Amino acid sequence: MKAIIHAEKTGFEGLSCRETEELHPQEGQVRVLLKSAGLNHRDLFVLQRHKPTEPPLIIGSDGAGVIDAVGEGVIGLQVGDEVIINPSLRWKEKSPAPPEEFDLLGYPDNGTFAEQIIIHAENVVQKPQYLTWEEAGVLSLAALTAYRALFTQGQVRPGMKVLIPGIGSGVATFLLQFAKAAGAVVLVTSRSQDKCQKALELGADRAFDSNEDWEKALGGEKVDLVIECVGAATFNRSLKQLKRGGTIVTFGASAGDVVDLNLRDFFYGQYRLIGSTMGSGEEYKEMIEFIQTHQIKPVIDRIYPLEQFDQAFKRLENAGQFWKIGFTI
Template identity: 40%
Template sequence: MKALVLKSPESELSYEDFELPKPGNGEVRIQVKAAALNHRDVWITKGQYSKIQYPTILGSDVAGLLDDREVILNPGIGWGTETSFPHKDFHILGMPSYGGFAEEVIIHSDQVFDKPQHLSFEQAAALPLAGVTAYRAMFTKGKIQAEDKVLITGIGGGVALMAFQFALAMGATVFVTSGSPEKLAQATEMGAAGAVNYRDPDWSKQLKEMAGGFNLIIDSAGGSGFSQLLYLTRPGAKVVTYGGSKGVVPDISPQLIFWRQLSILGTSMGSPREFANMLSFVRERKIVPIVDSTFDLADGQRAFARMEEGLQFGKLVLAGVD
């Protein structure tokens, strides 16, 4: 079969023949119709994951065919029985196991779910990692209610956009931030009640004037802006973090946290039950993930370049797999 193969850190992906091992006990062979990128794929190419063995195939988000059945794959492997956190052996499809940037992928049958029928293969491939991460952040941790005012930072990324769509589907009033005027305009067109550029020195003041305060904040950045987010909360609010792209958080006031009775919650990925519940929610509400652009599998290096530029609004998908 053909695949995008990573042979060493910092090397470009090579489109070439690759032989997968035979499926093991309980495993099935999936014909890949579309696969989406995540930031972790770029980080792996930079050598930031210690367990990687070369050569390898990346790609965690996959939609395809199991015989004639249209399927979507849960990329979270080995979560375990504890719902609050994953087992120590938990890993994500695409490292160390061979991933979906290929014509075929092998995975245990427990990870295979029916594709939502209202989604194309490309749209379905945009869903797994972003969808389950956003679902756990928004519902399990954030316990969103229809009357909530919600702030989602960094709109344009896959998880932030899915969280945005989930919150809108729940009937919440949603505000967003981004460093891109274009992304803010797109989010406003989709239904954001307010959109603020976090590069503005007074961004937090703007949000305070717009919303008054938030019941739920979903953040992917951390960094110095995180402490400012806490001042935008209402008493009893929840602040859920699933990323740290801006680094360490300085200068948090414990007094602010305990006087306002705030809950600061960390989250990443989700359990098999949350993945199934996320798919049910997507089906019921007819939610369609945002696809920024689609590339042929053979041209996957261009998709990685666009991911590194950070200009995308939605997911980058590799398709055109026969």
């Protein structure tokens, strides 16, 4: 089968599209013929984390396709089923934090940038029929991350004011769509006027330049909840926009992972700071039900043939994308 494999060198130089051996499902597993896959920032990080001394790796976390082989002991799935893949591995039930054995598809386990994938049956669900293959292929990682951060950790409720800094990424876009569907008032920031405009078209109640004075841009208005997915560059500015007793949920550190925090201001404000990452299989099924109820679709930037992986990676690395990048297989 054809696959995007990382081997022998660190970074982009280690990537190639080549043939590799076809595998067969073992007990409890299924084999999925992939129709589409989604590119995430995590894939950029994996290119640095995966070492030349490690075995060759098929990267990629998101994907959707058709089951073409079923291992022994699999119940409820059969050859021909159209499925979408949950990349959150070995985390079944909703819990305060993932178990020690939790990991993500695409490193260290082989991932979705291939014509086939072998995966445990508990990590596939029936594809929502209203989604195209391209939409289904880019959904899971970003949507599950957004769902847990907003609902499980953020406890969003109708009427709450929610601030989402750095709109434009896949996760931030799902946060906007999910929060609006939940009845929240949604405020977003971006350094890009185009992304601000697109966010307003998606339903944001207000969008403003990240380089502005946030307090001035909000007219002194405070928010109930901030979902912080940027990192140190925006964290303290986000914190200043919280109401007393408000909550900030953080899961991203692409713009720095060390923050100076004024503890006196924090405890006098009675703020809540909660970490989040991905989600459980239970939350994944809740997320799928939620998007079907509200007919939410991923917003796609571009879809590339798998062989044009280099163009897709460069677009993501240069932050040239609006929303999600995917592959057709």
